[in-house]
Each structure stands twice: as structure tokens, then as C-alpha cells.
Amino acid sequence: MAQSIEPQAIDTSARINRPDDMxxxxxxxxxxxxxxxxxxxxxxxxxxxxxxxGDMDILxxxxxxARTSAPYSSNRQQDVS
Amino acid sequence: MPPGDLAAPEVIIVGGGPVGLTLALxxxxxxxxxxxxxxxxxxxxxxxxxCFAKRSLDIMDRLGIGQRMIEKGVIWNLGKVFHSDAEDPxxxxxxxxxxxxxxxxxxxxxxxxVEEYLVDALADYSNVDLRWGHEVVGxxxxxxxxxxxxxxxxxxxxITAPWVIAGDGSKSxxxxxxxxxxxxxxxxxxxLIADVKFTEDRPSERWFWFDPPFNGAGSALLHKQPDDVWxxxxxxxxxxxxxxxxxPENVEPYVRGMIGDDVEFEEEWYSVYTFQCRRMRNFVHxxxxxxxxxxxxxxxxxxxxxxxxxxxADNLAWKLDLILNGDAAPxxxxxxxxxxxxxxDENILNSTRSTDFMTPKSTMSHVFRDAVLELAKDHQFARxxxxxxxLSTPVSYPQSPLTTPDADPWGGGVMPxxxxxxxxxxxxxxxxxLGDEFVLMTNGGGITCEGVRVLDLAEHENxxxxxxxxxxxxxGAYLFRxxxxxxxxxxxxxxxxxxxxxxxxxxxxSGSIN
Numbered sequence: 001m002a003q004s005i006e007p008q009a010i011d012t013s014a015r016i017n018r019p020d021d022m023x024x025x026x027x028x029x030x031x032x033x034x035x036x037x038x039x040x041x042x043x044x045x046x047x048x049x050x051x052x053x054g055d056m057d058i059l060x061x062x063x064x065x066a067r068t069s070a071p072y073s074s075n076r077q078q079d080v081s
Numbered sequence: 082m083p084p085g086d087l088a089a090p091e092v093i094i095v096g097g098g099p100v101g102l103t104l105a106l107x108x109x110x111x112x113x114x115x116x117x118x119x120x121x122x123x124x125x126x127x128x129x130x131x132c133f134a135k136r137s138l139d140i141m142d143r144l145g146i147g148q149r150m151i152e153k154g155v156i157w158n159l160g161k162v163f164h165s166d167a168e169d170p171x172x173x174x175x176x177x178x179x180x181x182x183x184x185x186x187x188x189x190x191x192x193x194x195v196e197e198y199l200v201d202a203l204a205d206y207s208n209v210d211l212r213w214g215h216e217v218v219g220x221x222x223x224x225x226x227x228x229x230x231x232x233x234x235x236x237x238x239x240i241t242a243p244w245v246i247a248g249d250g251s252k253s254x255x256x257x258x259x260x261x262x263x264x265x266x267x268x269x270x271x272x273l274i275a276d277v278k279f280t281e282d283r284p285s286e287r288w289f290w291f292d293p294p295f296n297g298a299g300s301a302l303l304h305k306q307p308d309d310v311w312x313x314x315x316x317x318x319x320x321x322x323x324x325x326x327x328x329p330e331n332v333e334p335y336v337r338g339m340i341g342d343d344v345e346f347e348e349e350w351y352s353v354y355t356f357q358c359r360r361m362r363n364f365v366h367x368x369x370x371x372x373x374x375x376x377x378x379x380x381x382x383x384x385x386x387x388x389x390x391x392x393x394a395d396n397l398a399w400k401l402d403l404i405l406n407g408d409a410a411p412x413x414x415x416x417x418x419x420x421x422x423x424x425x426d427e428n429i430l431n432s433t434r435s436t437d438f439m440t441p442k443s444t445m446s447h448v449f450r451d452a453v454l455e456l457a458k459d460h461q462f463a464r465x466x467x468x469x470x471x472l473s474t475p476v477s478y479p480q481s482p483l484t485t486p487d488a489d490p491w492g493g494g495v496m497p498x499x500x501x502x503x504x505x506x507x508x509x510x511x512x513x514x515l516g517d518e519f520v521l522m523t524n525g526g527g528i529t530c531e532g533v534r535v536l537d538l539a540e541h542e543n544x545x546x547x548x549x550x551x552x553x554x555x556x557g558a559y560l561f562r563x564x565x566x567x568x569x570x571x572x573x574x575x576x577x578x579x580x581x582x583x584x585x586x587x588x589x590x591s592g593s594i595n
Contacts, residue, residue: 039445043452051462 010061090116090210091405093229093242095217095255097121099130099192100373100390101248102199106144107398109206110517113405116240117203118231120249122214124200128274128350129192130387131306135177136475136500137391138184139512139565146198147184154188155305160287162469164454166294171457172464173286176472181546182503183510187472189285189306192387217249220258220369227368244401245369248390253375259366265359266433268380270440271317273353275332279346280309289469291439291454295338300439300469302382303339310349313339314381316440317353327351356380358433360425364393365418372397377425382435382470385428392476393421399517399563403587408532413588416483424476431471438468475500482590483562485569485582494552494559494570501565504546506538511547517563519586521579524548526556530579533560562586 016022029045030038050059092108094101097119105117133141133150141147158177161170177186203209212233219230219239228241247255256262288303295301299316306312315335317326325331332351340346360377364370373390397417403409441447456463478484479498486497495502503512514536515522521530525539538544538553551559551570560568560582569582 036448039448040452040455043445043449044456047449047452047456047463047466 007057008055010058010065012065088114090114090240090242092116092244092246092401093118093227093240094246094248095229096248096250096373096375097196097211097213098248098250098373098390099195099199099387100394101246102196102203103140103144103391104246104248104372104394104398105209105211106146106199106202106206107394107517108401109203109209110144111398111402112208113402115209116242117209117211118215118217118229119211119213120216124193124196126193126350128276128312128352130195130384131189131191131304131312132384132388132472133188133190133195133391134384134388134473134475135182135184135186136473137388138188139500139503140391140395141195142184142512143517143565144202146195146202149198150190150195151185151188153194153307154190155285155307156185156188157285157287157305158186159284160289160469160472162467163288163290163293164458165292167458170288171454171467179502179550181505183512184503187287187384189304189312191306191308191310194307217254217258220245220255222259222367222369225368243368243405246372246397247369247375248372248394249375251374251378253371255369256361256371256375259369261361261366263357263359263378264362265357265378265429267357267359268355268436268440269319270436271319271321271323271326271353271355272381273315273317273326273332273335273351275313275315275336275351276306276310276349277313277336277346278308278310278349279340279344281340281344287472291450291469293338296335301335301339311340321353323353326353354381356436358429358436360422360429363418364421364425365414370397370414370417372421376421377429379428379432380436381432382439383428383432384470384473385432388473389424389428392424393417395564396420396424400588402563409587412591416481416588416591419591420478420481420483423478423481427476428473435468435470478566483568483586483588485560485585487570488578489570489572491552491570494550495567497567497569499567501561501567502550504550505543506547507541507543512565514541515561515565517565519563519568519583520561521558522547522551522561523558524553524555526558526573528558528574528576528579530576530583533579533583560586 091113092115094105094117097117105115108115138147158175159173161173164171215231215233217229218232221228226241226243227245228239230239249255285305290301293301296315298318302314304312357378364376372393379385400413400417404411441450453463453466457467477499481498484498503510519533520536521533522536529535554572556573558574559570562568568586
């Protein structure tokens, strides 16, 4: 019963065929929101998409990818303004 | 001489709370000589445990007081979660998803009633000596025993037993006498408990609010208890005046906000509490064994404190029984350390996560919490993320040294290391038939094993529900431990396999005690 299945690797190839439209869609979604509202919108997006993906292995890889691609680790945050 | 002289006890239990008394009753029923030392000479009132989970009811049922608790208690299976000022709940959950079992998902009953029922039941056992007003003030550890020095009205005396159980609560003097401490997290928050009395026809449900209009500081909880007593619980935040918080004039606005201005109520007990999610590194220290709050502490959201402690007593009693009878080696106790720690860790993990969801510690955890609550209103997928307390369910020990893992393929049933799942059997229930000894539940096959009672479903009327819930084929079998946990299961076992699993469940693979 306990057949081991090779965990699926996250797909990082470019899959969106209208990248500028998609990017604009994301930016537009935040129109008129303050920082807190924007953070909450992003959080909702993460939750909705995570549920759609529904695969903890993929999500763990995505989180890892997001964290390791950050320019600065959290304890070395620099003022870039 | 101390009152109620009981020469040479086999077990001394320090502490007469619900956990120590449960252990005393279990051991007393098995005929062991037990002395219970309770530093108080009364059953303490106040706002303590109220929620008793199904697993605890199954245990108390086995000990003979379960039905008395259920008769007195408020039965509830349904929890409702509210957000902000919305009148309709965000969603609700059912604490008894598998129906047709002897005991309900939860009852609410004041801890002092449970203690009273345990004390009443203990009166039938002259082999258990319950000593009120006897405080342990010293502890001496020997190789095969431990001795405690006891102070009582008549003076001081010393008493020795092969096993000394520390069930003396969160501040555990016994723990301090051994120079031991807790490891884990302390939460910086205060909660107000208002146990109040009023008569109103509200449903027997657990109601939990996130950010209700009547509590700007956070969450709130409403629970019904027997005798028209209701438990109201309000998060207050960290930086508060705790003495002022329990003044009636400061409590009243919270109560009014929750139950309305037109309901007459009276105070039962007001208190402010903080909490910790911590445990001792090990619960077994030579011949001294820690149980309940003395060993581990959790936040109250999830009813995992008292229920977790009762699980300790249940886990320990049959092991001490086997060892004292010479049916198992003392190292069986190492499996208590393992299994009770697995239980404590699961309870600590769940109650920590609940607390973190209810009282977010960072901006982003707050943002995610609010995002979940807002999504949950309209979208079913977000509701499982809402954490208003993951209520106590029994913990499984698949990796325990007492558990024999499956060798056969199983598509369902009850996994080894998990507690019995009740079902109708004959004109009663499976848990009544399992009792408190090793049981081999078979579906025909005619196998027998010395030291194990056989419960053959093929010889019982109305066994279809059990056969179905356990996924038993003809000739299949489950081996249950005396605490009604599954030790092993097979589709078609040989006698040798059953004997090996039986020996394993009695600690053949258990480690050594430290």
C-alpha cells in the first residue's frame, strides 16, 4: 500500500504566455490599498494558490525558492530607500 | 502512626488531583496497595478543567465513573467559530465525526465533580489509602524504590515504595526536589476566566470568537457547564493590571458584551491566567515518575491539559500493574516515558499552534490570520486553517517500542499504536468487551495465546460495525493492550506472530530506564 512516489519537482520554466499582462494584473490588484491591505491581499493570494496546488512538497520547494532568492537574509536587511 | 495505615504500599501517588486519582483508581481496581498523598484536605473549587474528551470518557468508563460523569455533564459535539461582529458563525465543526459510539465527543463538567466521583469510587477499595492534608516535604531516591517524607497534622513520617508517582501539579514540589525543570515556551498573554451562573436556553456548543466587538483585545470563548454555570474566557493582552482585571466592575462589561444586558448573572469565580507550553525533558527518573501538569503544561485552548494528564494515568497504570505482578520487566516503564512524551509533544504542538493563530506574534502572522478569517466566511477551503483550538483527540504511537508495525497490507481499519475505535457490538459496545487486559480480537480463525483473552467477533451478534470499522477479513485479528490501544494486527496470524507481538507490547523491545 505504502508505495513511495518520487516527489514532483517544482516547475520553474516560464509558463505564463502573456507575462506583461499577468504582471500588470498583479499590480492592478493592489490599486487603492494601503500597505496593510496589500499585505492581506498577498496573503489571500498565497492561500488561494497554495490550496489550488494542494501539494505540500511543491509548496515547500516554492517557499525555499522564495527565501533563497532573496538578496539579503533577514538579519542583514539594508536600507534601500 | 499515620491514619489509615497501609503497610508497604506498592505505589505512592503524590497529588490528589484528577490525574493522580485516576491512576489510584486504575491501580486500586487491579488490587494494588496504593497510598495517595494530597497536600490539601479538601477538593479545591475554582476555574479548572471543564472539557473532558471522548478518550477520557472511554477511560473513565473503563474505571466505572464514565456514565456518572456523562449524566452530570453537558454533552456537546458541536463547535462554532465567529468572527468580528457577524451574527452567523464562520463555520462549525463536529467533535464526533464517527457516530454510533458509546461515549460522546465531549462533555463539560467541573473538575471538582470528577475528583469527587473518583474519590467516591476509591472508597470501595481498602487497598487504596487516600490521605488528605499530607504534604510531601522530602524525597530520597534508592536503587529499587523511593521514599518520601510527609508532613501532616500528626507530625512527620517517612514512607517508601517501589514506585513514587509525582502528580503534584504545574508547580510540582517533587520536580523541584529533584532539581528538574521545564523546557519550552512561555506565552506573554493574559486571559480572564469568568465562571458565571445564569439561566438561559442556549445550545450546548463551544462558541469561539475572533475579534468580537465586546473584546477589543482579541479572542473570546463561551462554554456551558452543569448547574447553569457558564465559562466565559477573554483574551486580555500582556500589559495589564491582573488584580484589577478580576474586580467585578471590570469583569461585568466583558460578560455583558458577550451575553447581553438583559440576562441576570452571578459570579462563581473570576481569575486571570497566563500559560506555558512546556514539558520536562524526561518523565521517568529512576523510581519517580511524573504525570499530568507536573510533567507537562499546555495552553488551555484545545482541552489538552487534564485530558493529556488522564492519558498519562491510563498509559502508566497497566504498565505498573504488569511490573508489580512480575508479568513484565521494570524497563517497560521506559515505554511510558516514550509514549507520554509523544502525547505531550503532540498536545504542546497543537496548543502552541492554536495560541499562535489566536494571538499572532508578528505583523505577517497577523496578516495571514486575518486573511484566513476573511476567506473562511465564503470559501470552504480556508476553514480548515482557522485554528480556534484543536480539541483533544487521542494520540497514536505508531513508532512506540510496544507497537508491532503492519506486515500485511491494510487499506483501512485502526493502525497499530492507535486507540480502539468504538462501535456497537452485541447489545452493547466494543469498549466494554475490551476491558482492561490484553485482548486478541479475532474474526474467526480459532487462534488462542496464553495470557491474552480472545474476543471472537464470529461468536457475537451484531458485530458487523466492528468488523467494518476494523477492516477485518475472515481469520483477521487485532491485539489490544490493556489501555485499549492496538498493539498489532494481521489478516491471518500465526500463533508465533501473536506471541511475539504480545511480548513486544509487554516491553521486550523497550529501552532501559534512566
